[in-house]
Amino acid sequence: MRITKYPLFTIKEKPQNAELISNEYMLRSGIIQKNSSGLYTWLPLGYRILKKIKRIIRYYMKKINGIEIYMPILQSSEIWKKSGRLKLYGKELFKINDRKKKKFILSPTNEEIITQLIKKNVKIFQNIPILFFQIQTKFRDEIRPSYGVIRSKEFIMKDAYSFDISKKSLQKTYKKMSKIYKKIFKKMNVQFKIEKADGGNIGDGLSHEFVTITESMQNIKKKKKIKKKKLEIGHIFQLGVKYSKIMNIYTKDNNKNKKYIYMGCYGIGITRLIAAIIEQNNDHKGIIWPNAIAPFTVSIIPIQIKKNKKVKLISEKIYKTFKEQNIDVFFYDKIERTGIIFSEIELIGIPHNIIVSNKYIQNKELEYQNRKTGEKKIFKIKDIFKYIHKILKKKSRNNFTSKSN
């Protein structure tokens, strides 16, 4: 992508009311823009990041035979009444009426619909154990939305639902799921802990939370206080037979006794996860993206593009080559002050940066800068491609190329 065709929505100054560092950087780097409390627009750059995360999640979910579906967000209140969660969720549920005054809710999670799906398609019992998942917008009428995207009224979640024939089988699925979650978060460079949790409104069986620890500075009466916050980015539940009993989903054993289906559900808060990653990967200049989810992995920064035709020409060539090689490359092909270019590129956190200047092209060389380590290296122009590929391969054995979406 070139900046002349793909504007950045960067902001120089810290926005008002952005207390948390992740919120500040998300707003400043043009990932999101606030519409009102708890509601955000995902700008071009942010949407790229979202897509990369979704791609990684899909990749790993498919590895454990997860099957992707898409359920409605707008759901009849009836089914929620039946499960007893209309009352349980209470005011957190968004409730709306249609023109005939029929009652609906905006889904915060989907146990009701998925169990209904199984009940209506008993043939599916032949495929059990089975795992469904979806990536979808969810709604929660928060009392107090806060920390930007971390607690918002509308958010994107990966929710998965498993169906097993026995408790033992469910436990096996649960373990598999836990393992794959670990892989997903590691891939994204998130440090996390797994903690035994209380099921809340979702279930009453065994459940575990994947939490990150966030350190946020807070000015309390001029005394700087470091506040540690737990942030839940994933949650897995063994629901057992709770919902299948309510929905009456069962098979029969040899003695014609009812055997209820064992269910599990598994969530990852995707939009929140992005904030968590930024909380853990930043410095005073901005975000430091891990390769796997950086909106762009490589930038090309030409110095004095106006004066030096040759700089421009070579930059164009390098840009084209990276594009052909399927690297997500960002080309700063605009006449701009060098300071501004570097600040913007560093703020949005592109991990690998290539600087093309008159200083080095005389010797057919260019400069490489690593966003994370700050390391600077001089390369022959023709050697830079190999080097970038080497770094990217080392950090990501699985090749998530931009075409797979």
Next chain:
RNA sequence: CGGUGAGUAGCGCAGCUUGGUAGCGCAACUGGUUUGGGACCAGUAGGUCGGAGGUUCAAAUCCUCCCUUGCCGACCA
């Protein structure tokens, strides 16, 4: 819902104590000089000061109510 801040140009802010008809920086536009780290000079444009009501000759400024919004608590993922 309790506690506590904030709302003035696209963004970040000053002005409010002591009422006299709105200013600074950045961004935008014009011209010029610069430019390997958010530059400089000259000029232009942009505001029913969150809203409604009240006090007053006169309100961004004082009073009342409302709206929006940040943080703490409670609640939640």
